[in-house]
Amino acid sequence: MSPSRPRVVIIGGNFAGLVAASRLPCDYDVTVVDARADFEWTPNIHEILSGVKDREGVVLPRAECVSRYGHTFVHDAVTKIDRDNSSVMTEGGLVLPYDACLVAAGSQRTTFGVDGADKHALGFRLVDDAVRIAGRLDKLAARQRRASVVIVGGGVSGIEALGEILRRRGQGDEFNIHVVELESRILDQLPQGLASDALQRFAPYPVTLHTNAAVTQVDGRSVTLGSGEKLTADLCIWSAGMTLPDFLRDAGLNDTGDDWLPVEDTLRSRYADNIFVAGDCADLPTPVRKQAYYAMDMGEVAGDNISRLFRDRRQRRFRAAAMPMVISFGDITTWLVAGESVVASPLLAAAKEGVYQVTMARLASPKEPLRYSTDVVGRAAMATRQLLLPQLTPSKLFLGLTGSRIIV
Ligand SMILES: Cc1cc2nc3c(=O)[nH]c(=O)nc-3n(C[C@H](O)[C@H](O)[C@H](O)COP(=O)(O)OP(=O)(O)OC[C@H]3O[C@@H](n4cnc5c(N)ncnc54)[C@H](O)[C@@H]3O)c2cc1C
Numbered sequence: 001m002s003p004s005r006p007r008v009v010i011i012g013g014n015f016a017g018l019v020a021a022s023r024l025p026c027d028y029d030v031t032v033v034d035a036r037a038d039f040e041w042t043p044n045i046h047e048i049l050s051g052v053k054d055r056e057g058v059v060l061p062r063a064e065c066v067s068r069y070g071h072t073f074v075h076d077a078v079t080k081i082d083r084d085n086s087s088v089m090t091e092g093g094l095v096l097p098y099d100a101c102l103v104a105a106g107s108q109r110t111t112f113g114v115d116g117a118d119k120h121a122l123g124f125r126l127v128d129d130a131v132r133i134a135g136r137l138d139k140l141a142a143r144q145r146r147a148s149v150v151i152v153g154g155g156v157s158g159i160e161a162l163g164e165i166l167r168r169r170g171q172g173d174e175f176n177i178h179v180v181e182l183e184s185r186i187l188d189q190l191p192q193g194l195a196s197d198a199l200q201r202f203a204p205y206p207v208t209l210h211t212n213a214a215v216t217q218v219d220g221r222s223v224t225l226g227s228g229e230k231l232t233a234d235l236c237i238w239s240a241g242m243t244l245p246d247f248l249r250d251a252g253l254n255d256t257g258d259d260w261l262p263v264e265d266t267l268r269s270r271y272a273d274n275i276f277v278a279g280d281c282a283d284l285p286t287p288v289r290k291q292a293y294y295a296m297d298m299g300e301v302a303g304d305n306i307s308r309l310f311r312d313r314r315q316r317r318f319r320a321a322a323m324p325m326v327i328s329f330g331d332i333t334t335w336l337v338a339g340e341s342v343v344a345s346p347l348l349a350a351a352k353e354g355v356y357q358v359t360m361a362r363l364a365s366p367k368e369p370l371r372y373s374t375d376v377v378g379r380a381a382m383a384t385r386q387l388l389l390p391q392l393t394p395s396k397l398f399l400g401l402t403g404s405r406i407i408v
Pocket of ligand 1: 011077294
């Protein structure tokens with residue numbers, strides 16, 4: 001295939017989509033479509049709950065990034081992929097023809113049809129979700145009575161949210177917190193030692209854990225569990241469940257409606273030769289955890305393979321590199337999980353911040369080395385101020401060093 005100016009449409013311009021766009025040459029006609037204006041660094045949104053970060057700290061203006069790559073950004077929601085006519089349709093009425101399309105639309109939250117959950121529980125997936133939750137926590141903290149917060153989901157994001165709510169005790173905000181988990185333990189996809197350590201870390205605080213517990217109803221004041229127990233909920237945070245975005249359900253890119261989209265190891269759709277899929281919405285031959293770093297690596301391979309398609313070159317295979325996972329728990333600790341090994345140290349927070357700052361700078365200006373280096377220096381200074389310096393008071397440094405432990 002060698003169109004004179006190949007047209008590429010990228011649906012979703014976050015981790016996978018933005019990295020893919022950065023790999024495509026400016027002489028292609030590349031359009032990135034996203035329903036939201038800003039790139040969002042989801043892995044750090046929990047820090048908004050405690051005020052360590054604000055909205056501006058975790059977003060980048062998407063239009064600026066995309067235009068720096070030499071491409072076009074369209075701020076609109078895609079409603080349909082018309083495979084017969086090789087075009088993408090948007091809510092705003094645009095029809096965008098493509099020679100190759102990349103689907104990088106991530107996932108959306110699901111409340112599994114639990115009665116009242118969509119209306120009364122606040123989702124925890126987007127930057128604006130975190131801002132909304134932080135606002136509610138501020139209001140609840142100002143009350144006389146100690147408020148009750150229910151977190152639904154004891155996976156990584158639920159536990160990170162818990163850590164940030166506990167971090168607020170430093171500013172005098174105390175809450176009674178319930179964590180509700182469907183499985184028999186929290187962090188059930190990760191080593192048992194990590195879960196045990198987390199339990200010990202939150203034991204001194206007013207946190208009640210409910211495992212093997214399904215939420216059956218949420219209303220404005222309470223959360224009801226399958227056992228019939230009713231938990232007082234001045235605020236319910238929904239941090240469980242993700243599914244395929246609605247517009248992809250009938251795109252003909254999977255076997256049944258809500259499956260993730262199956263791809264070859266080249267990230268090409270198993271259902272369409274000129275459609276690639278990268279990031280959370282892809283169903284790989286060898287599945288990987290739905291994480292930002294894998295989404296970015298997939299974006300890189302998908303971007304390169306789209307170029308290779310137009311140049312009749314052999315497709316690259318996506319191979320997931322084993323990546324350690326860093327999970328923060330407010331100002332209490334940070335865990336590094338590599339396979340079955342877990343290390344805990346408050347000082348790892350600075351390492352996580354470093355990765356975040358460097359990657360944000362790279363996404364903002366990948367093709368301008370000078371601007372990139374200046375941005376990294378500015379971001380490093382900010383990270384040092386926000387996270388490293390508070391750890392370096394003599395007592396915290398002592399605690400930080402002695403608090404560093406190999407768990408399993
Ligand atoms: C609270 C939380 C904490 C997390 N923590 C970590 C962590 O610590 N480390 C880690 O590696 N990962 C973490 N993750 C997972 C990580 O955020 C995802 O794996 C990553 O965002 C996936 O990237 P993506 O590009 O596939 O999708 P997304 O980042 O979800 O991007 C999809 C994009 O598609 C756009 N889009 C969707 N539908 C449409 C449409 N119809 N039209 C136009 N645009 C559309 C969206 O607006 C969005 O910009 C976390 C996730 C959450 C929710």
